[in-house]
Amino acid sequence: MNVELITIGDELLLGFTIDTNAAHLARTLASIGVSIVRRATVGDDAAEIAQAVREALDRTGAVITTGGLGPTSDDRTRPAIAELFGRDLVPDEERWDALCALWRERGRGEIPLSNRGQIMIPRGATVLTNRHGTAPGIWLEDEGGRWCAMLPGVPREMRGMLADELLPRLQGRFDAAFTVVRSRTIRTTGIAESKLADVLGPLASGVDGLSLAYLPGQEGVDLRLTSRGRGGIEADEALNQAASQLRELISRYAYGEDGTDLAATILQACEARALHIAVAESCTGGLLGARLTAIPGSSSVVLGGVIAYSNDVKRGVLGVQQETLDAHGAVSEQVAIEMAAGVRRLVGAEVGMSITGVAGPGGGTADKPVGLVWIGVDVQGTVRTHGSRFIGDRAEIRFRSTQAALDILRRML
Amino acid sequence: MNVELITIGDELLLGFTIDTNAAHLARTLASIGVSIVRRATVGDDAAEIAQAVREALDRTGAVITTGGLGPTSDDRTRPAIAELFGRDLVPDEERWDALCALWRERGRGEIPLSNRGQIMIPRGATVLTNRHGTAPGIWLEDEGGRWCAMLPGVPREMRGMLADELLPRLQGRFDAAFTVVRSRTIRTTGIAESKLADVLGPLASGVDGLSLAYLPGQEGVDLRLTSRGRGGIEADEALNQAASQLRELISRYAYGEDGTDLAATILQACEARALHIAVAESCTGGLLGARLTAIPGSSSVVLGGVIAYSNDVKRGVLGVQQETLDAHGAVSEQVAIEMAAGVRRLVGAEVGMSITGVAGPGGGTADKPVGLVWIGVDVQGTVRTHGSRFIGDRAEIRFRSTQAALDILRRML
Numbered sequence: 001m002n003v004e005l006i007t008i009g010d011e012l013l014l015g016f017t018i019d020t021n022a023a024h025l026a027r028t029l030a031s032i033g034v035s036i037v038r039r040a041t042v043g044d045d046a047a048e049i050a051q052a053v054r055e056a057l058d059r060t061g062a063v064i065t066t067g068g069l070g071p072t073s074d075d076r077t078r079p080a081i082a083e084l085f086g087r088d089l090v091p092d093e094e095r096w097d098a099l100c101a102l103w104r105e106r107g108r109g110e111i112p113l114s115n116r117g118q119i120m121i122p123r124g125a126t127v128l129t130n131r132h133g134t135a136p137g138i139w140l141e142d143e144g145g146r147w148c149a150m151l152p153g154v155p156r157e158m159r160g161m162l163a164d165e166l167l168p169r170l171q172g173r174f175d176a177a178f179t180v181v182r183s184r185t186i187r188t189t190g191i192a193e194s195k196l197a198d199v200l201g202p203l204a205s206g207v208d209g210l211s212l213a214y215l216p217g218q219e220g221v222d223l224r225l226t227s228r229g230r231g232g233i234e235a236d237e238a239l240n241q242a243a244s245q246l247r248e249l250i251s252r253y254a255y256g257e258d259g260t261d262l263a264a265t266i267l268q269a270c271e272a273r274a275l276h277i278a279v280a281e282s283c284t285g286g287l288l289g290a291r292l293t294a295i296p297g298s299s300s301v302v303l304g305g306v307i308a309y310s311n312d313v314k315r316g317v318l319g320v321q322q323e324t325l326d327a328h329g330a331v332s333e334q335v336a337i338e339m340a341a342g343v344r345r346l347v348g349a350e351v352g353m354s355i356t357g358v359a360g361p362g363g364g365t366a367d368k369p370v371g372l373v374w375i376g377v378d379v380q381g382t383v384r385t386h387g388s389r390f391i392g393d394r395a396e397i398r399f400r401s402t403q404a405a406l407d408i409l410r411r412m413l
Numbered sequence: 414m415n416v417e418l419i420t421i422g423d424e425l426l427l428g429f430t431i432d433t434n435a436a437h438l439a440r441t442l443a444s445i446g447v448s449i450v451r452r453a454t455v456g457d458d459a460a461e462i463a464q465a466v467r468e469a470l471d472r473t474g475a476v477i478t479t480g481g482l483g484p485t486s487d488d489r490t491r492p493a494i495a496e497l498f499g500r501d502l503v504p505d506e507e508r509w510d511a512l513c514a515l516w517r518e519r520g521r522g523e524i525p526l527s528n529r530g531q532i533m534i535p536r537g538a539t540v541l542t543n544r545h546g547t548a549p550g551i552w553l554e555d556e557g558g559r560w561c562a563m564l565p566g567v568p569r570e571m572r573g574m575l576a577d578e579l580l581p582r583l584q585g586r587f588d589a590a591f592t593v594v595r596s597r598t599i600r601t602t603g604i605a606e607s608k609l610a611d612v613l614g615p616l617a618s619g620v621d622g623l624s625l626a627y628l629p630g631q632e633g634v635d636l637r638l639t640s641r642g643r644g645g646i647e648a649d650e651a652l653n654q655a656a657s658q659l660r661e662l663i664s665r666y667a668y669g670e671d672g673t674d675l676a677a678t679i680l681q682a683c684e685a686r687a688l689h690i691a692v693a694e695s696c697t698g699g700l701l702g703a704r705l706t707a708i709p710g711s712s713s714v715v716l717g718g719v720i721a722y723s724n725d726v727k728r729g730v731l732g733v734q735q736e737t738l739d740a741h742g743a744v745s746e747q748v749a750i751e752m753a754a755g756v757r758r759l760v761g762a763e764v765g766m767s768i769t770g771v772a773g774p775g776g777g778t779a780d781k782p783v784g785l786v787w788i789g790v791d792v793q794g795t796v797r798t799h800g801s802r803f804i805g806d807r808a809e810i811r812f813r814s815t816q817a818a819l820d821i822l823r824r825m826l
Binding site: 009393 | 423435439457628629712
């Protein structure tokens with residue numbers, strides 16, 4: 001049930017790369033009842049890799065590594081662990097032919113010889129197929145049943161190999177019934193963490209033996225309920241019940257569960273009502289459009305929009321009146337209203353969404369400080385506006401503006 | 414010179430939150446010669462927190478924690494470590510008044526009482542001011558000089574407190590001369606990791622005693638040179654020299670150093686030539702505009718653009734010809750050319766950039782598979798186009814499209 005995780009790479013140790021693999025592995029393994037009981041990070045050094053894996057094998061007998069399988073000279077995982085298991089490396093010529101074919105198919109010309117390192121496989125190892133890249137993964141096991149699974153460090157490749165190759169293998173190996181950890185996350189936006197706790201009152205620290213965590217982020221505060229030690233069905237029931245209890249108290253702020261993106265919620269609601277969206281963005285410069293169109297299938301709802309960064313574009317393309325700009329300035333409720341109406345008209349959409357603001361760090365005045373943002377949402381002529389002063393840096397102010405705009409539309413639908 | 418890092422939170426242990434703080438801390442501390450020699454992650458449990466901190470104090474005597482300082486019941490760092498140091502918690506009423514004032518100033522009404530937990534300070538501790546949030550940090554030190562610095566878990570707050578409060582304190586404490594780790598990163602795009610190694614030849618595994626790491630990401634491959642053990646001036650000289658050697662070999666692919674964003678490079682080059690940019694985006698839906706306008710000061714170069722997600726918008730707003738759409742389809746070189754020219758005309762910009770493609774996962778055909786993207790860049794009537802088949806998921810295909818578009822413009826300037 002327990003495994004240790006060793007993430008490999010100078011870039012991790014020195015902090016040049018953020019370790020997203022550890023989180024993904026922990027979450028995915030927990031869902032089948034496998035716990036990561038210890039996590040270590042070592043650099044691209046054969047001796048350090050071997051030592052860390054040896055210690056973990058001695059303690060837990062089950063090790064997953066990520067990283068160090070690439071074609072370049074700083075990739076040392078394969079030889080280091082092969083030596084630890086007392087295996088030599090043998091070339092897998094079939095794999096080489098496949099690699100050459102893949103390279104040609106992608107139109108990248110002759111494959112560099114430095115890729116040959118990737119087909120050197122420890123004798124007796126099982127290859128874990130990489131459907132998303134060129135570095136194969138490796139499963140090595142000794143006579144005593146102690147094992148080490150080597151996954152690549154590139155997140156997309158690691159995730160694919162975990163799902164395709166490692167999870168089925170582990171599920172076959174473990175009886176995963178009795179330490180199931182299950183969670184349910186309720187996503188909220190437009191309310192502070194401490195205020196949420198106040199609204200939840202006696203449920204603020206947990207519901208019915210389930211723990212409750214507050215995870216603030218730029219999208220809002222996620223509430224995570226976690227069940228430990230219950231069986232799978234019992235856990236799901238408890239989570240369902242607790243989630244409904246919480247949602248009842250905070251329905252105004254809750255927009256979805258688990259990984260739901262607010263943009264996806266909006267697209268579903270619009271599709272159900274046959275509404276199409278057009279966006280008019282000033283300070284966010286396309287970010288709202290980018291968030292909406294990040295969702296697969298968004299083309300049935302999103303028609304397009306205008307990035308009206310300069311006032312000329314606000315006037316010339318969106319039809320914002322010069323007098324409105326003169327009287328109220330570009331960052332104003334009135335301009336937000338005209339932008340939303342203008343883009344609806346231009347694109348021929350039922351819904352127009354506009355954002356105009358001061359994202360900073362420069363450009364703020366006493367009257368219109370950095371963080372001031374006006375949002376307009378026009379649904380078939382019904383207009384709602386919202387002025388906020390967001391805190392944070394440029395990226396946060398921009399992101400929060402898109403989140404607020406989406407939330408206004410959500411409440412209107 | 415050595416410290417241990419303990420990151421606190423169920424969400425980290427279970428992988429619900431990605432630990433970006435560890436990387437930022439490692440990198441920032443390394444720059445002043447302080448090494449994180451061990452990293453541990455524990456959950457929101459007072460006993461576990463206390464045990465991890467006790468062990469680290471015994472080993473290294475210097476501990477930084479992140480997380481668990483918030484106002485809610487799952488935030489247990491402060492009481493756990495106070496007890497470990499044998500200190501009781503006393504309310505800091507001055508801080509409470511300041512917190513109430515801040516809350517009012519932001520127009521958020523009466524402050525919830527649950528925030529009072531945040532002003533309970535261990536007796537004799539030094540408060541580390543939080544300019545970006547409500548949770549103060551804490552510095553606790555015992556008679557033997559062993560210390561623990563508690564920072565918040567929210568990245569923006571942690572980073573601010575690290576820069577404002579902890580770094581100056583540590584710099585005063587350590588003589589940081591002799592274990593300096595310095596790095597220089599050369600950013601490349603449009604070339605695969607293994608091909609880069611081939612081009613670099615004998616320099617592929619390091620230059621002049623400096624290690625060379627290959628860090629592939631969706632922006633391209635970063636090459637990181639690292640100097641260890643040299644003095645500061647000597648390290649900088651060696652890095653400068655090695656970086657020029659590498660750049661000479663890969664000048665076609667190298668667009669900048671260290672944290673440079675390709676979009677920022679483009680904006681500088683355009684500003685120097687008094688060129689203004691307009692974007693016309695189909696499958697990227699605003700992402701190119703969002704990337705360009707993410708850079709502070711971009712308004713002097715970026716005028717705006719059109720998100721032409723539907724064909725109606727391509728025709729009606731950008732002036733793409735119906736015949737062109739009929740003859741070649743929306744994802745074609747010809748449509749990319751007309752989009753770039755159309756947005757230049759509409760917005761009145763010297764530079765028009767267009768992207769049209771199949772981002773997937775649906776919508777691909779044998780003829781126009783998922784990942785096929787056409788890019789057009791029109792600089793004052795000089796047009797360059799580029800057709801690619803990008804690999805990856807929807808988000809990667811979209812991001813890589815924007816990166817390729819920016820790179821085409823970079824090479825044209």
